[in-house]
Amino acid sequence: MSNAKNRPSGRRIGTIAIALVIAVIGLVLLTASWKTIPPGYVGIAFNKANNNVTTAIDPGWTLINPFTTAIQQYPVTIQTYIMVQSDNEGQTAGDDSIKIQSSEAQQLNLDVAVQYRVKKEEAAVLYTDWGGQSLDVIELQVVRQQTRSILTTLAGRYSWEDISGEKRAELADKVKEQLTTEFERRHLILEDFVIREVHLPDNLKQALENKITAQQAAERQKYELEQAQIKAEQDKVEAQGRAEAQRATAKGDADSILIRAEAQADANRLLAESVTEVLIRYQMALRWDGKLPVFNGGGATPLVDVSELIDSTQPISR
Template structure:
C-alpha cells in the first residue's frame, strides 16, 4: 500500500446513522400503548349504564354501572343507556312526525283529542336484555305506539261528558294500568302518566254544558221538593203530636175529676174543705173536726164582749 492510499483512507469521514428512526419507533410505541389503553378502559358517566358487546360472544349479560371499567381492547364495545327519568310528550304543539296529539273516539263515537306526557326509565338491571331485544330505538318502536294505543283504548271506555267532567282520573288510571304491563314486558319502568288536556268539538262541549246545566237545575228542584216534603211531614208529625198531647191531657183531666168526685162521695168532709179553700182568705172561718159537721165564725168568736 502506498503512502497516498494510506492518506486517503485515514481522511475518509465516518458514516453515522441518523437518530430519527429510533425516535419514530419510540413515538409509535407510545401511541400504540395509548390506543391500547383507551380501548381497554371505559368510563360510564353518572346516570348511565353500559351494555358490553363482544365481537366473539355478542351481548354480554352483565351491566356495567357508573365508573371506570376494564375491557378487552378491540373486541369489547360499550353501549351507553340513559337510566335517568325520561319523558315523552304527545301533544298538538309537539312535532312528532305524522301526528302529535292523540286522536281517539269516545264511547258514543265523538272525536276526542288528548295531550299526554309519559314519564319512564329503563330497568337498569335488564339493560342488556333491552339492548338485545329493542336496541336504542325503543322510544319509536315501543313507547310512542303503545302510548297512543292505550290512550285510545281508555278514552273509548267513557262518554264525552264523563271525560271532560268527572272521569278524568279514571282515564289516567286506566292508561297507567295498561301501559305498566307493556313497559314491564319490555324491560322499562313506568313512572307516571299525565293526562294534560282532553279536547272535544266546541259544539259538542256546548251541548254537554247545556245538558249539565239542565240536570243541575232539575237536581235543585228535586232538592227543594224533598225539603218541602220533609217540612210537610214534620208539620204533620208535630200536629199529630199536639193532638195526641191534647187528648192525653183531656183524658188526664177527666180521670182526675172522676177520681175527685169519687173521693168527695166517699168522704163528705172534703166538701167542707173545698168550700173553705174557696172562701179563704176573704172570710175568716175555721173548720173544726167533730161528729157534727159545722163551721164556726171566727169573727164572732174573737169579737170582744160588752158590759151589761
C-alpha cells in the same frame, strides 16, 4: 464546527417530538379506553370483533379496548314520556296529544303521560333485540307507538261523556294493563300511565256545560225538596207535640172532673144514707114555731101533719 454543534441538538428535538407524539397517542388511547358510567345508568359492552355483548357494566369507571369494544348506556331510572296538546311540554313540538274517537264517533284529544324504566337485568337483551339502538329510538317505537295504538283502540268503547267524566280513570287503568304486558315483552317496566286532560271540541263543550247546568238545577231542586221535607217533618213533630200536650191537658181536666164528680157522688150517697124520716121530722120540729097553718076553704088538708110532733112535744111545758 458550528454544524457539528447543531447535530446533537437536532437529535434531541426529534426524540422529544417522537416522545410527544407517543404521549399524545397514549393520551388519546387512554381517553378512548377510559369510560365512566354515570349513576342511574347501566353500560352494555359490545365486542365488535365477534359481534357479541360481553358484559353489563355498573355505574363507575371502566377500561375497554377502544378498537374492539363499544359501550351503549341505558338509563335504569324512571323516565317520563309526555304527549300533550301544549307546545311547552312533551318530547314533540306542537300538538302531540292523542286523537281518539268515542263510541259515538266523536273526536277528542287526550293529554297523557307515561312513566317507565328499563329492566336493568335485561338491559343486555334489550341491546341485542334493538341492535344497539339508543333509548330514544326504543322510546319512539315502543312507548309512543304502543301507547297511542292501545289508547285509541280502547277509547272507542266508551262514550265521550264517560271519557271526559267518571270513567276516565277506568279507561286509564285498562290502557295501563295492556301497556304493562307490551312493555314487559320488550324488557321495559311500566311505572304509570295517566290521562292528564281531555280536550273536547266546542260543540261537545257546550253540550257538557248544558248538562252540568241542568244537573246543578236538579241538585238544587232536590236540595230544596229535601229541606221542605225536613221542614214538614219538623212541623209534624211540633204538631204531634202540641196534640199530645192538649190531650194530656184534656185528660187532666177530665180526670179532675171525674174525681170531683166521684167525690160529689160519694158525698151525696153518704148524705142520702144519713137522711132518715125521724131526722126529717126532728129538723121540722126544730124549725116549727108552734103555729098551725091557715087554710082557705073547707075540708082542706094540712100540708104538714104535726100531730105526732105535737104529741111528742106535749111533755115539754113551761
